Amino acid sequence: MEKKEKKKKELPPASELSSCDSTVQMIEKARRDGVSTAWDRAVEMKPCPIGVESACCKNCFMGPCRLNVRDPYSKVGICGATIDTIMARNFARMVATGTAAHSDHGLCILELFREVAKGNIADYTIKDPMKLEALSKELDLATEGKSVQEMALALYDELLKTYTNINGELPFVKRVPEKTAEQWRKLDIMPRGAMKEVMEMMSRTHIGCDQHYENITKQSSRTALADGWGGSMIATELSDIMFGTPSPTHAEVNMGVLKEDYVNIIVHGHEPNLFESMLLSVNDPFYVVMAKERGAKGINLVGMCCSGAEMMSRHGIPHAGNFGSTEAILVTGAVDAMAVDIQCIKQGLTKVAECYDTPLITTNPRCHIEGATHIEFHEHTPSECTDEIVTKAIARFATRSMPIEIPKKVSTGVHGFSYEYINYMLGGSFRGGYTPLNENIINGRIRGVAGVVGCVNPKVKQDSMHIALVKELIKNDVLVLQTGCSQISLAKEGLLVPEAAQFAGPGLAEVCETVGMPPVLGLGSCVDNTRILIAASEMVKTGGLGDCIADLPAAGAAPEWMSEKAIAIGQYFVASGVYTIFGVGFPIIKDTKFHDLLFDGLEKQGLGKWGFTIDPIEMAHMMIAHIDKKRAALGIDKARERVLLDMSDRRVIG
Ligand code: XCC
Ligand code: SF4
Numbered sequence: 317m318e319k320k321e322k323k324k325k326e327l328p329p330a331s332e333l334s335s336c337d338s339t340v341q342m343i344e345k346a347r348r349d350g351v352s353t354a355w356d357r358a359v360e361m362k363p364c365p366i367g368v369e370s371a372c373c374k375n376c377f378m379g380p381c382r383l384n385v386r387d388p389y390s391k392v393g394i395c396g397a398t399i400d401t402i403m404a405r406n407f408a409r410m411v412a413t414g415t416a417a418h419s420d421h422g423l424c425i426l427e428l429f430r431e432v433a434k435g436n437i438a439d440y441t442i443k444d445p446m447k448l449e450a451l452s453k454e455l456d457l458a459t460e461g462k463s464v465q466e467m468a469l470a471l472y473d474e475l476l477k478t479y480t481n482i483n484g485e486l487p488f489v490k491r492v493p494e495k496t497a498e499q500w501r502k503l504d505i506m507p508r509g510a511m512k513e514v515m516e517m518m519s520r521t522h523i524g525c526d527q528h529y530e531n532i533t534k535q536s537s538r539t540a541l542a543d544g545w546g547g548s549m550i551a552t553e554l555s556d557i558m559f560g561t562p563s564p565t566h567a568e569v570n571m572g573v574l575k576e577d578y579v580n581i582i583v584h585g586h587e588p589n590l591f592e593s594m595l596l597s598v599n600d601p602f603y604v605v606m607a608k609e610r611g612a613k614g615i616n617l618v619g620m621c622c623s624g625a626e627m628m629s630r631h632g633i634p635h636a637g638n639f640g641s642t643e644a645i646l647v648t649g650a651v652d653a654m655a656v657d658i659q660c661i662k663q664g665l666t667k668v669a670e671c672y673d674t675p676l677i678t679t680n681p682r683c684h685i686e687g688a689t690h691i692e693f694h695e696h697t698p699s700e701c702t703d704e705i706v707t708k709a710i711a712r713f714a715t716r717s718m719p720i721e722i723p724k725k726v727s728t729g730v731h732g733f734s735y736e737y738i739n740y741m742l743g744g745s746f747r748g749g750y751t752p753l754n755e756n757i758i759n760g761r762i763r764g765v766a767g768v769v770g771c772v773n774p775k776v777k778q779d780s781m782h783i784a785l786v787k788e789l790i791k792n793d794v795l796v797l798q799t800g801c802s803q804i805s806l807a808k809e810g811l812l813v814p815e816a817a818q819f820a821g822p823g824l825a826e827v828c829e830t831v832g833m834p835p836v837l838g839l840g841s842c843v844d845n846t847r848i849l850i851a852a853s854e855m856v857k858t859g860g861l862g863d864c865i866a867d868l869p870a871a872g873a874a875p876e877w878m879s880e881k882a883i884a885i886g887q888y889f890v891a892s893g894v895y896t897i898f899g900v901g902f903p904i905i906k907d908t909k910f911h912d913l914l915f916d917g918l919e920k921q922g923l924g925k926w927g928f929t930i931d932p933i934e935m936a937h938m939m940i941a942h943i944d945k946k947r948a949a950l951g952i953d954k955a956r957e958r959v960l961l962d963m964s965d966r967r968v969i970g
Pocket of ligand 1: 621639771801881
């Protein structure tokens with residue numbers, strides 16, 4: 317009995333768990349209400365000390381085998397697998413799962429695109445035919461004299477190869493800088509089709525198959541590249557063509573976007589089609605009238621996580637918070653329905669939703685949750701599902717019985733910096749292009765470019781790493797590109813506004829003021845990390861910054877990562893040539909051969925490499941040191957010194 321009581325850990329103050337005041341307020345309320353959230357479960361959960369270092373294998377039932385974390389080479393598995401094989405296989409399977417998640421999403425979007433092109437779905441259209449044409453040209457498809465429908469169907473056929481290719485290269489390899497693609501061919505890591513790569517990865521990691529960590533890692537690179545330059549890129553590009561390519565839009569972020577006297581509907585997940593249809597349903601006069609008849613002022617549609625980030629970028633739909641806040645927002649009592657589709661939907665939501673009498677509705681055949689209501693979303697008749705959800709939400713509003721507490725915070729920011737818009741923003745419509753960006757990097761005003769992306773994780777204080785890292789980067793003249801939950805962390809902090817230039821170093825601030833852009837650019841959801849890849853390719857092609865992605869003064873980071881998708885993203889950035897640093901923890905034992913390969917060996921092969929630290933300031937300076945190393949290699953390090961000298965002179969004079 318006594319023993320049991322000892323085990324229960326005391327919960328820290330909520331303010332230690334999150335930097336987001338709204339989430340803190342709701343964690344406290346949840347505790348008062350006796351409701352469990354991931355934040356408190358994480359305090360009580362002691363991660364498996366062997367699993368956290370990836371030193372266990374359960375790939376067959378002779379095991380599971382556990383190796384010694386402190387002395388990793390002292391033991392092998394029953395089959396003889398070494399620590400390097402076991403860690404490389406575990407890592408590889410994370411890459412495979414992450415790639416599968418994005419690619420499956422991308423394939424759904426591709427199938428939707430085909431049906432829209434054929435005219436079989438009335439609810440969606442080709443909103444951006446210009447992008448359709450530009451993309452077709454990039455892929456060497458004929459566009460002269462072709463109708464939009466003909467172009468779309470030809471594009472569908474071509475892009476299907478992204479999944480079905482068994483031999484040959486992914487269609488989007490045409491976008492990769494030639495030297496980077498050459499490197500992939502030389503190293504034999506050129507991706508074929510995503511289905512092939514994921515399947516082969518699972519087959520290689522079966523017991524007794526691929527047992528050389530270097531060869532397994534090649535397959536990790538191939539698979540991850542099929543995500544970044546394949547499945548994810550299709551999701552981004554075709555969503556743009558069907559739903560509109562984002563351009564800067566003002567959007568409100570944080571829990572204060574909920575409105576007590578409105579019917580509040582949250583959509584949380586990753587696929588934009590559910591959300592797009594929900595937008596139509598909530599604006600249908602029939603439902604607006606119905607809501608008003610039940611005493612509401614109207615219907616308030618709000619997003620969370622990645623599909624939320626896409627809708628914010630495309631339509632300025634308010635965003636209530638990232639992955640760390642999805643349970644917390646239900647604690648407000650003000651959510652009349654939460655509709656979810658796929659990925660990062662915590663099962664814990666069902667319990668919280670039940671406590672606050674909020675309908676939690678799953679909509680995708682891939683994602684049912686025990687205890688949730690399932691209303692399946694069919695793309696040919698999308699409004700059937702979304703109308704029913706709206707009806708449920710209105711009914712819940714009419715019978716609200718619980719006290720409501722909505723945190724008041726809201727930040728307004730500018731979101732939706734697509735690759736295309738950056739092109740236009742920097743060059744104007746006559747001189748569109750990346751030349752001004754490259755020039756500002758070459759002349760040293762902008763020191764380099766950083767992608768700061770990824771999840772939040774209850775192992776670290778929510779948002780705190782993202783915020784500290786990004787602030788340090790911009791202070792040092794590094795332009796920051798953001799996606800996913802990380803973008804929401806900084807949006808809540810108020811950094812996605814042009815006025816945030818005041819926190820930037822003098823060079824970056826000057827560029828931001830001239831162009832009228834924030835020093836932190838929000839690009840969208842996690843599949844939209846491909847916008848960073850495309851921008852990087854364009855920087856190489858524009859010239860003056862080397863001839864492959866690895867030459868660029870650029871780096872990436874996911875300081876609060878948690879998902880397998882994050883590992884797949886990390887590996888495709890590394891394989892594309894980017895130094896990529898993760899925080900929280902790295903699921904590999906240091907001073908092993910596999911660790912050396914990821915953190916050093918890959919760079920020696922001409923690719924990028926992995927990095928790790930839990931300190932965000934150190935992380936920033938690891939990225940900056942890398943950027944400076946690349947500047948020196950390009951011979952543009954002196955230019956920056958001159959610019960800074962100019963600036964301090966000017967300040968002395970001024
Ligand atoms: Fe999921 Fe995409 Fe991670 Fe956020 S950042 S926790 S993967 S929702 Ni993509
Ligand atoms: Fe153990 Fe080898 Fe089976 Fe893994 S594959 S569980 S190391 S015997």
